[in-house]
Amino acid sequence: MRGLGRNVLEALYASWAAKDLDAVLSCFSDDVVIEIHVPSDIVPWGGETRGKTAVELCLRELLREFEFLDYRPPLISDVGDTCRAQVHYHFRHIKTGQEIEGTLRHIWEAQGDKIVRLEEYHDIERLRAFFALLATTSAKL
Numbered sequence: 001m002r003g004l005g006r007n008v009l010e011a012l013y014a015s016w017a018a019k020d021l022d023a024v025l026s027c028f029s030d031d032v033v034i035e036i037h038v039p040s041d042i043v044p045w046g047g048e049t050r051g052k053t054a055v056e057l058c059l060r061e062l063l064r065e066f067e068f069l070d071y072r073p074p075l076i077s078d079v080g081d082t083c084r085a086q087v088h089y090h091f092r093h094i095k096t097g098q099e100i101e102g103t104l105r106h107i108w109e110a111q112g113d114k115i116v117r118l119e120e121y122h123d124i125e126r127l128r129a130f131f132a133l134l135a136t137t138s139a140k141l
Contacts, residue, residue: 045062
């Protein structure tokens with residue numbers, strides 16, 4: 001991506017995997033928009049989040065709820081100010097110990113040296129089944 005460069009995006013992924021939220025947030029513009037293409041009835045952070053402060057709250061909640069066992073982009077392609085990544089993930093829900101593994105897609109947009117937009121695509125039915133399992137497991141705890 002012009003401005004950011006692939007190395008910065010790779011560093012952002014490594015920072016997220018290491019739970020270094022300050023390093024991740026430093027890559028975003030103040031008015032960043034993150035759209036998670038998952039209905040909010042499946043996950044509370046689904047839909048659109050606007051602004052760095054709101055994004056930070058959402059990401060902190062994710063880090064409180066999940067342990068990131070693996071989070072890496074084996075494939076990153078870039079064209080101009082847009083970058084696409086396929087990410088392999090493996091998360092553990094801290095409260096229940098339940099795990100989910102799969103791939104997701106990212107589309108990043110940058111202006112200058114800051115990320116202004118991220119779109120994230122998941123296998124919605126996989127997430128629906130996992131969060132239903134979490135609800136059942138949590139009810140038994």
